[in-house]
Amino acid sequence: MRGYLPDFDVRVPASLGEALELMAQAPGSYTPLAGGTDLMVVYNAGRLKPTHFLDLSRLAELRGTEEDATSLRFGALTTFTELRECRAVHQHFPNLVKSARATGALAIQNRGTLAGNIANASPAADTPPSLLAYGAELALVSPRGLRRVAYDQFHQGYKRLDMAADELLARIIVPKPLGRGFHYFRKVGTRQAQAISKTCLAAYARIEDGCVAELRIGLGSVAPAPVRARNAEAALLGKPLASLPVAAAREALLADMSPIDDIRATAHYRSVVTRNLLGQMLRELANA
Amino acid sequence: MIGASSIRKEGRAKVLGTAIYTDDKFMPGALHGLTVRSEVPRGILRAIHFGEGIPWEEFTCVTAEDIPGTNLVASVVDDQPFLIGIGEEITHSQQAVLLLAHPDKFLVEKARRAVRLEIEELPAVLDIQSSLDLQPLIYGTNNLLKEIRIAKGDPDPIWAQAAHVIEGEYRTGAQEQMYIEPNAMLSVVEPRDGLLQVTVWGSLQCPYYVHGALRQLFGLPEKQVRVVAMEMGGAFGGKEDYPSVNGGHAALLAWKSGKPVRLIYDREEDLACTTKRHPSRTRLRTAFDAEGNLLALEADFILDGGAYATLSPVVLSRGAVHAASVYRCPHVRIHARAVATNTPPPGAFRGFGAPQSLFAMERHMDVCARKLGLDAVELRRKNFLHMGDTMATGQVIREDLDLAGLMDQALAAIGYRDKRAAFALTNPGDGPIKRGVGFSVFMHGCGFTGNGESHVASVAGVEGLADGTVAVLAASTEMGQGKNTVFAQIVAEALQLPVELVDTAPVDTDHVPNSGPTVASRSTMMVGRILEDAAIGFKLALVQQGFLVEPYTPESFQAAVVKAVATLGTLRCYGQYHRPPNIQWDDVTYQGDAYPTYSWACYAAEVAVDLDTFEVKVADFVAVQEVGRVVNPTLAAGQIEGGVAQGIGWGLWEEVTMQRGRMINNQMTNYIIPTSVDLPRIQVVFLENAHAGGPGGAKGIGELPMDGPAPAVVNALENALGALRLDEVPMTPDRLLERCEEVSHG
């Protein structure tokens, strides 16, 4: 371990109220700790700045999944395993199941949380593309109260979030799709399991009268943060399944991405393969 | 016994978690050691600055000036210092400059970061071509760590006469062994009876290599140095030469501090600084007659040897000898060079140079078949070595070798013909998935190259214990391959005892003789043969001295041993390697019997390529090999499956990404080894063919499976995708995309 342990300490609040109070007293000096599957990697490598961990694990307020007629509301501490095991998630959000299944391995899925996956703000995280595709909303909590923000407005740049220093991510709210839906998710990692995404594309479309009535596409690993493919969406919206403008959509997708060369893939690979994923998604959509 | 799948001797302790690995060893008061490294690829060390905020007076610090003996790691060539001193030249980015130890393992890491090295940077050589171009000169007079020439006949007149001359260039990348247990050492240096006694416990393959290195480092006689091999979590060659370096470092810290010192690498450090497989570049030129008979072969085989010679001379030698592969060819010229670069020195890795040159030749044969308009199977069939043929070194094949039979069996098992026909119909379709099937035929020389065995003259023995059981005395180490079990089986077979009555003595240089390093697929075949002799001698001694009467039962044997030990005190019998008279080798001309024998194989792979993502899935794999007698079928199949997995990894994913001479993907997240999901079913077939040399007819198998997968997989890729420039491994998705675009863009 390359982290210097004496530089760190852990506070374990017993309630959400206590947690928020601590954060309000010294904004910015606490680092929320959920499953630790991102934080411990950075700590182990000696790249985590000295901090006070705020352990969220006792906060019952942040656990559990609630379902009502129009949405599913996931507590921040919902794990990947819980997503995989939840019947309603299978029923309404198959892409989220696929995201969870494609994340790390079982041990990571048991500990890693949905809020951690979002708040860690990695462009390569695997649930954000699905959450973008389903039009998720986030509920943030602070001593000032509860605030809701559309998830596609939450990422503001590389590791920049619409989240104040005294705020915690409390809930992830995902509206249930209505009507005849089409779901597509594909992660291209460095290998078939235990891999970080080189690119990832999730899509949800509502089909009405043989046309694309509603469409959201979420992309991972091709921009400084998870992004909606708004240009590609615009090229496809309202179009009949029988004659989807595939070439135009692929072209439009270029404007949605700003991929880089890194240790896992070249920008060129990301650009080509993401367009191919869109192509595959459209082949499936055409047959839906 | 021999031929039975006896259960792994140390398996129970491993499964129960009671096996003691180096870091588990209880050692009260041990300090934690760490190494401060240069971080620049080349330069002159001007000063070491100890930063603020660290209680330096509590630390043990070792620099080059402290070294009591010789500051050179004992190896094939003694060119590598343990530590670089002020004013000396740093030659790679992971060069050790300073050693630190402290009781607090967190503080020692903090201290490491507080050290600042003042280095005057010099221009560095970071690849093969710059080294060949002497841009700049960094090693000796020509940047060569070793050069070898092998000649048979004279290819020169052939090129003009031949119907076809085909050239190709092939490259292979570095590969990390990725043993689960990173390199680890524990050392105590203390006076005993007025003499300094250096002891090292470690995760190491070759106790006597480390022993030799410590003697030279401290300038001590044999008796004052002791090396103990602990339980080991894998090695694959990665703990063959490197332990001489970190073993020395641990001992230096223990000596200076007067306390036990642990030097346990974490994964990042292990990946960044320890040895890897040598990157290679091979240029081949082959001449064929109109029917496809191979007339001449020229190979220019180059390994990137890094900053010091380490084992490069011997890795190069094995690679050079394997460069002509399994083909009969009257005129051969092989020019092999290991070049110096300012990168951390590569070293031993399963296959030891052979996977590199065999990849080139087995890819080249497929390329030749395409260019000649011949079937890859038939081209090989025409040119295989047979009994009575001579190899490139002039070695005569003395066994009844049937490579065509081996190949046909592998091809039948994977359904080669049917699949080729089916894929020819399906691949032209619109779908993104393209399928292919390919294969490679190859051999692996068993034991050391050339006179290696004669030089080492290994000794191994058996000992009778007070409880009547028998212990194997050998410095060969268990790294998961099954040495403990196989040695026990060989001795049990020779003594006609159940295998439960034989076990392995701890591998401790104070107690076991030098049976040579645990490398080169040599332990079962070479050491096993010596043990067979020793066991028979042991039994004869018991009989001759009247303790044992033949025929005997296990019970009466055990009783005889109990009595003999009680009467004589100790009861040991040793055997030693003797060169068989029909094996001749000339180190200067590289002519003769490069190996006492070879294992032979044909591997076939089916791949599915996704042209949306350029991901390659190996869908099916068949490994057929002739390895003499199989001593333990379960362990042997495990060796093959593991080697195939490692070979596929090398072929498709495992890439050491370097930046300014440093590995930057030195984490398991970014250095991509295959998981079980990435691998196919691996069908393993052994063809047995008793060879007189090894115990019960066994040959070596440990390295063989590393040689064949990469060319088989890449040949299958060519079948799936057509004639792309598939000349390099790993053929990662990014690289495959590039190669596809070369074709589509013309």
Ligand SMILES: Cc1cc2nc3c(=O)[nH]c(=O)nc-3n(C[C@H](O)[C@H](O)[C@H](O)COP(=O)(O)OP(=O)(O)OC[C@H]3O[C@@H](n4cnc5c(N)ncnc54)[C@H](O)[C@@H]3O)c2cc1C
């Ligand atoms: C071996 C391994 C494999 C992995 N594979 C994948 C993969 O395939 N795909 C993938 O997407 N990820 C992967 N990860 C990353 C990781 O598991 C996920 O990002 C996980 O969701 C993080 O959740 P956590 O609860 O462990 O977060 P933590 O590590 O506890 O926290 C992560 C970040 O989120 C912040 N945070 C956590 N909860 C809150 C909250 N409620 N409010 C505000 N901020 C909060 C923390 O302060 C921290 O900055 C892998 C990790 C490992 C170690």
